Structures are given as C-alpha cells and as structure tokens.
Amino acid sequence: MTFSLFMQHIVNALSLGSLYALLAIGYTMVYGILRLINFAHGDIFMLGAYVAFYCTSLLLLPWWASLLIAIVFTSILGMGLERVAYAPLRDSPRISIMISAIGASFLLENLAVLIFGGRPKGVEVPEMMGKVLKLGSVSFLSVSLFIPIITVALLILLMWIVNGTKTGIAMRAVSTDIETARLMGVDVNRVISFTFGLGSLLAAFGGIMWSYKYPQLNPLMGVMPGLKCFIAAVIGGIGNIGGAVLGGFLLGVIEIMIVALFPTLSGYRDAFAFVLLIIVLLAKPTGLLGKRQAEKV
Amino acid sequence: MKLKQNQLYTVIALCVIALFVVVADHVFDPFILRVFNLCAIYIILALSLNLLNGFTGLFSLGHAGFMAVGAYVSALLTMSPQSKEMNYFLAPIVPILKNITIPFFPALIIAGLTSALVGFLIGAPILRLKDDYLAIATLGFSEIIRVVLTNLQTVTNGAQGLKGLPRFSTTYTVWGVAGLMVLFMVMLMRSSYGRAMKAVRDDDLAAEAMGINVFKTKVTAFTVSSFWAGVGGALLGHQITTIDPKMFTFSFTFNIVLIVVLGGTGSITGSVLAAILDTVLMEFLRFLDEPMDFLFIHTEGTPGLRMVVFSILLMVVVIFRQKGIMGGKEFSWDAVLNFRKKKAQNGQTDQDSPDKSSPKEGGRHA
Numbered sequence: 001m002t003f004s005l006f007m008q009h010i011v012n013a014l015s016l017g018s019l020y021a022l023l024a025i026g027y028t029m030v031y032g033i034l035r036l037i038n039f040a041h042g043d044i045f046m047l048g049a050y051v052a053f054y055c056t057s058l059l060l061l062p063w064w065a066s067l068l069i070a071i072v073f074t075s076i077l078g079m080g081l082e083r084v085a086y087a088p089l090r091d092s093p094r095i096s097i098m099i100s101a102i103g104a105s106f107l108l109e110n111l112a113v114l115i116f117g118g119r120p121k122g123v124e125v126p127e128m129m130g131k132v133l134k135l136g137s138v139s140f141l142s143v144s145l146f147i148p149i150i151t152v153a154l155l156i157l158l159m160w161i162v163n164g165t166k167t168g169i170a171m172r173a174v175s176t177d178i179e180t181a182r183l184m185g186v187d188v189n190r191v192i193s194f195t196f197g198l199g200s201l202l203a204a205f206g207g208i209m210w211s212y213k214y215p216q217l218n219p220l221m222g223v224m225p226g227l228k229c230f231i232a233a234v235i236g237g238i239g240n241i242g243g244a245v246l247g248g249f250l251l252g253v254i255e256i257m258i259v260a261l262f263p264t265l266s267g268y269r270d271a272f273a274f275v276l277l278i279i280v281l282l283a284k285p286t287g288l289l290g291k292r293q294a295e296k297v
Numbered sequence: 298m299k300l301k302q303n304q305l306y307t308v309i310a311l312c313v314i315a316l317f318v319v320v321a322d323h324v325f326d327p328f329i330l331r332v333f334n335l336c337a338i339y340i341i342l343a344l345s346l347n348l349l350n351g352f353t354g355l356f357s358l359g360h361a362g363f364m365a366v367g368a369y370v371s372a373l374l375t376m377s378p379q380s381k382e383m384n385y386f387l388a389p390i391v392p393i394l395k396n397i398t399i400p401f402f403p404a405l406i407i408a409g410l411t412s413a414l415v416g417f418l419i420g421a422p423i424l425r426l427k428d429d430y431l432a433i434a435t436l437g438f439s440e441i442i443r444v445v446l447t448n449l450q451t452v453t454n455g456a457q458g459l460k461g462l463p464r465f466s467t468t469y470t471v472w473g474v475a476g477l478m479v480l481f482m483v484m485l486m487r488s489s490y491g492r493a494m495k496a497v498r499d500d501d502l503a504a505e506a507m508g509i510n511v512f513k514t515k516v517t518a519f520t521v522s523s524f525w526a527g528v529g530g531a532l533l534g535h536q537i538t539t540i541d542p543k544m545f546t547f548s549f550t551f552n553i554v555l556i557v558v559l560g561g562t563g564s565i566t567g568s569v570l571a572a573i574l575d576t577v578l579m580e581f582l583r584f585l586d587e588p589m590d591f592l593f594i595h596t597e598g599t600p601g602l603r604m605v606v607f608s609i610l611l612m613v614v615v616i617f618r619q620k621g622i623m624g625g626k627e628f629s630w631d632a633v634l635n636f637r638k639k640k641a642q643n644g645q646t647d648q649d650s651p652d653k654s655s656p657k658e659g660g661r662h663a
Contacts, residue, residue, distance in 0.1 A: 037429055088616050094428065095356060099558050100615045102551055107608035114605055223547070227436070234433060271444040274437030281434055282422055 004137035009260045015144040015213060017252025018151035022206035023229035024236070024244035025158065026199030032175040032239035033195055035094065039101040040081060041203055042226015043108035046219065048074045048204025049211040050116055053123055063126035071204045078200025079193045087189070105226075112219035123215035130212070143212045150209070154202065155245060162241065167194055175239065228273040235280045237290025246288060251276065303630040322468040331536070332580045334468055337475035338532050339572040343556040344482050344565065345525030350554070351563035352486065353518040354498030355424070356432045360526050360553050362439030363412045365446055365545035367527025368534035369453055371408035372462050374399050375535075380461045387457065388450045401465040405474075405531050412527020413520050415442070420519035424512065439550060446542040458541020466536035474532060478525060482565050485521075494518050498563075555611055560621050567623030574622075582606055 023045055030038045048070050055066030085104045089097040129143040162168040170191045173181040182188050210225070211217055232251045236243025251273055259266045280287065321333055342364065349355045376384075378396050399407075423434045446453045453459070485491045493514045496504035505511045534540045556575045560567025582603045614621075626632075 035429075037433070085612060085616070095350075095558070095562070096615055098356075098429075098432070099554065100612055102554070103608055103612040103615060106548070106551070107605065107612065110604035110608055114602055227440070227547075230433065231437070234430070267448040268444055271441045274441050277437050278423065278434055281426055281430060285426060285430065 006260075007138040008140055009256055011138070011140045011144050013253040013256035014249070015147040015252075016256055017249035018148045019206045019210055019213070019248075020225070020229050020232050020252050021245045021248030022151055022154070022202045022209075023225060024232040024248040025241055026203045027230045028233040028236070028238055028241060028244035029171075029195050029199050031233065033171070033178075033192060034086065034090070034097075036086065036097050036101060037230060038086075038199075039098075039105040039226070040085075040108055041199065042222035042224075042229070043105050043112070044074050044078055044081075044200045044222070045203040045207040045210070045225060046112060046217075046222030047077065047108065048200075048207035049123075049217055049221070050112065051204075052208045053121065053211065053217055056124065056126075063129075067205075067208055070208060071201050074200045074204035074207075075197040078196040078203075082193060082196040087192075109219055109223070116217075116219060118219060120216050120218040123211045123217060125212050125215050141213070143209065147209050147213065150205075154205065158198070158202075158241070161198070167191065171195055224270060228270075231273045231277045234287055235277060237287030240287070240289050243287055243289035306630050318468060318472045330468065332576060334466060334471045334536055335580075336573045336576045337471040338466070338529055338536060339553070339556060339576050340475045340569050341478045341525060341529040341532065342553050343560065343568040343572040344478050345522045345529060346553050347557045347560075347562065347565070347568045348482065348485075348494075348522045348525070349518055350557050351561075351568075352491065352498060353494040353515060354501075355515060355518065356428065357435040357519075357522070358432045358547070358550055358554065359419075359435030359437075359439035361545040361547065361549040362442035363416055363523040363526035364530030364533065364549070365439075365442055365540075365542065366415050367408040367412040367530035368540045368545075369446065369459075370411045370527070371401075371404045371531035372459050372534050372540055373397070373452075374404040374407060375401055375463055375465065376459070376461070377463075383461065384454050384457070384459055385451075387455070390454070391451045394452065401463070401470075401535070405528060408531040409524045409528040412530070413524035416523025416526075417516065417520045420516050420523075424515045424519060436547065436550075439545075439547070443542050443545055446545075453542070456542060458539060458543075460539050462535055462538045462540065464535060464538055466532045471532055471536065474528065479565065479569065486565070490514075490517065495563075558621055559611075559614060561623035561626070562621065564621070564623035564627055566626075566628035567621055570622055578610075579603075579607065 023041065026041050026044075027038060030036055030041070051073050052063075052066040052070035055061045055069050056063055059066075061069070081104055085100050086097060089100055125143070129141070129146060131142040132139055133142050133145060160168075162171060170181070170186045171194070173184065173186055174188055174191045178188060181191075207222070210221075228251060229248065232247035233244045234247070235250065236245070236247030238244075254276060255269060255272050258272060259269055284290070321330065325333060342360065346357065346360050349357045373381075373394050374397055377398055381390055381395060384390075419435075419438050423431065423438070426434055447456050449455065486495075493504070493509045496507065496509055497511050497514050501511050504514075530545075552575070556571045557568055559575065560569070560571030
C-alpha cells in the first residue's frame, strides 16, 4: 500500500470514527442516566438525515438552514419519545423499558417507510461538502475533513455543558444516583429530557453528515450504525462520554483499516464490531474506560 | 379424586385440540392453513426463548441466529442434488454437501443438535456476562452468524439464499413438534433442572449458596433453548420453502421476544396464547396494507401501515400491561373452575390468590 493510499484510508477512518462517536455519545448518556439501551437512537439518526433532505429538496432551503431545522426537530422528537415511551416505565423492570425502546425503534422505522417510502433516496451533497480536496498526493472529499473538525468542536461544547454548567452537574448527579439527586432538589424529569434532547441533537448531526458522506437515504439506514455505536459505547465503557468517543473512533479505524488491509474480508465488515465487542467484554466486562463495580449482595 | 377429574379434563382438552388439528388440515384453505401452521412454529420458537428470558432470567436477543443455523442445516441435508444445483449458480456447492440427502426427521434432529452445539460454544464464554451486556453479546453473535451465512457462498449460497426446500412442514408435523415442545417445557419446569433454572432467575447468589451450579444451569438452558430454536427454524424453512440470511435479522428475534413478553415472561400458557395471537394478528392486519374504502374514506394501498399499527399495539401493551397476558401464571383447571364458581357467587372480592411476585429483572444498578 502506498503512503497516499494509506493516508486516504486514515482520513476515511477518522471521519467514520467521528460519526460513530457522535452517535455513541447519545447511547452512553442515556444509558448512564436511565440504564436503558435506547434502541430508537439509530432511527433518530435516520430521521435527522431525512428531515434535512426534505428541507433542502422540497423547501429549497440552504443546507445549513436545513441542518438547523433538522437538529431542532430531532431534539424535540427525542424528548417527546422519552416522554411517551420511556417515562411511564421508569419504575418498571428493565426488560419492559427495553422492549418499549425496541418497539419505539420499529415504530419510527415503519413510520419512515410509510411516510418517506421504502425506496432509497439520493442526497444532493452541498458544494462545500462535496469538493475533492488534494493534499499532496492524497485526495479526499472535503466532507471527510469537515466531519472530524466539527465533531471535535461539538465534543468540546459537550464537555463544557457536562462539566461546566449547572445542568451538566445535575446530569452527572442523576446518573450517579437518581434518588439522591431528586432529594437534593434536582428536577430529574427535566434533566432526563435535556439528556435525550442533547443526544438526539448529536445523532441528527451525525445522520446529516453521514448522508453527505454516503449520499443515500433509506428508512433502515440507522439500524446498523445504531447497533455498532451502541457497541462502541459498550467497548469504551458505557456511561462514560470519553469512553464512547474512544470506542467510536476505535471502531471506525478498525473497520476501515481491516477492509483496507485485507480486502477479502470486506464481506464480513459488519461483523467486526460484534467480534471486537465480544473480545472486549470477555477481557474487561465493563469496557475499556469503565469502572469495575463490586456486586452488592 | 380432584386430581383425576383434572386429568380427565386435560385428556379431553388434548383430544379436542388434536381433533381440531385434524379437521383444520382438511377444512382450511391453503392460506389459512399456512397461518395455522405458522402458529405452531411460533409456539416452538416462543417457548424456546421463554426458557431463557422467562425461566432462567437470561435476556437473550440472539434467537434468530440459532434459527438460521437450524434452518440452513436442515435445508442442506434434505434438498435433492438437482435442486441444489439449481440454487448454486454463482459458485458451486462444496462437494461434501452436494450429494447428501437424508429424510426429514433425522435432518430435523441434526439441525437442532447443530444449533445446540453452536449455542453451547457461544454460551460457554458469554454467559459470564449479565443483563444488558448479555443481551448485546447474544445480539452480536446472532449478527455474526448472519454475516457468516451471507459470506459462505459455497456452503450457504450467500445472499441469494436457498429456494425450493422440500415442503416437509405439514400440519401434523408442526403441531406434533409444538405439542412435544409444550410437553417438554411442562416436564422440564416440574423437574429439578427447571426448578434450578427458576432459582437462578430469582436470585443467582442464593441459588449458588443452595448448591446449584449456576453457570452449568445457565449453559444448559442456553443449549437446550438453542436446540429448540434450531428445530423451529428448520420447520419454518420447510414451511415457507425459501430461506436467506436477510430473514434472520434482529427484527425476527424481536418478534419472538415480543411474543414472550406479550404472553408473560415465565408462563408457558402465555407464550402459547401470545404466539397464536401474534401470528393471527400479523396476518389479519395485512388488510391495512391494501387499498380500502371505509365509509367516505378511501385510502390507497399503503405498504408499511401494518407494521406501524403493530408497533403501536406492542408499545401500548408494554406500557399499560407490563405483565403480559398471563403475568407469569400458568393455566390450570382449578383456576378455571374457581373462576366460574366465583362468577356464580358474584359479589366476592376480586382475587383470592395473592399476586405472585413477578420474576426478578435485575436491579437498577448493573
């Protein structure tokens, strides 16, 4: 493999890893607070991409306006979803709420089939994102460069929210102990809503960027990335935002690099994440950055 | 005396069901008969998953993978060399498998055993994990199985799948196997193995302290469940006569999980009822996808509406009746008779038996 080809793969791996990281954060934040695998997260990712697509193609808005609308829309949707599907089950057994999450995911997918149609749609990539950049002998699409940059910017913003603001402190309190946080005067419902909104925002952003990088939409496009990103969150240590980012990047790099180095394995691409997951879980059951918890008896 | 009376009822009920199956086989038109047989297959699949999710407390999301293994093994063993040749046009089939054709029943058992072996090999390492981690790991394995099936072109014919499987799943076969499965589950739950599984579900530490080998119990449950999943998958393959890896995605597993939850985790009766309800409803709701005229409202055919309605129904059930139809209880003649007596007396307080505590679902702290 030549150096320039290798660099091309690295750029691809980084942008895919960033997208995975954006999505994985949503999973990890929700899991950290509610101990819930939000199966519908991947579908929110899909809806974000669709809303932006319709804003540009039907309403003829510029891409940044569509992006904003889609982000606001999906945040509201995420919060609404939590209210309708998860909040009534907060004190129920874990399995019920998990089933509800899977049900919500299927509902969103099927609604998308119903409303948008099952046929894949081609996305018109904005000029700024679709340019071919050349850096020496390495050439790549500008979107592959934008994605990691914007991701890092969003991560810094997120870190500030979680570590520097009052809401962030409340979020961390709720994820440590929901009851105690409530006793301390934290409005738990509001914090959970906020978390869902924030997670959905990142997912929508990831979805839109995904649709610029792989310009095709279909109602099931969120399923595989959704599963993989949950896995990324588990690999990194679920409940830990840094872990989700690490897991996302790791998964992106491994996926691209294995296919690049061993092209015969490309058919098995979707299985890498699961193999990696099982190896990590067996070696370190709480993930790479997860804290080992003693079991209470 | 009372026991004998109940046994008599059971025998009569079984005869009625058997008679119904025989009559159905002759009377129903092919489409309804297909749905009817599908019910039996779903009963097998639901019970095998309930053995894990409901009775042993292992939340598994990997059922489709084991079904796929069973379906493929049985298909490859029973298809004639000619029909294999027709299927494998992209790449020839491996020579060993080419000329094998064995009768259906041995193939069904081998399919189950292969699936059980896969279950054992997977279960042994990952059953150390708990709760959500286990769920995700089993889901992962099921996806890996699917990806492997898609890529082993010379063995499984890859993404093209296999067409023209012999239609061995007759009404008698599927309902016979389903009856066997129900009997097996009832006997298992009355045996010490079944009680050990329930003990592990309710509190694995206490079970361990009582001398139950928790890990062995879990692996046994996982293996047995995989066996039946393989058998169910094989029956399904021979019923619809076409299989491909796309059939066995997560949504298939989810459908089975849904049946188990709908019926009530840890209830054999519940799984049977819910399997029938789910299958019939799925087919019945098909009218939603077709154009319809309802009073003044005319809708074009909207493919997808059925699944939307179905997902909403599911969520409503989970949100408003979490325990499912049976809520962990089983059908018994005494309960039916008491219920009637109580109705006759009318005016009594609603329930005499205190609610059985629902199965433990793991604390909030994982």
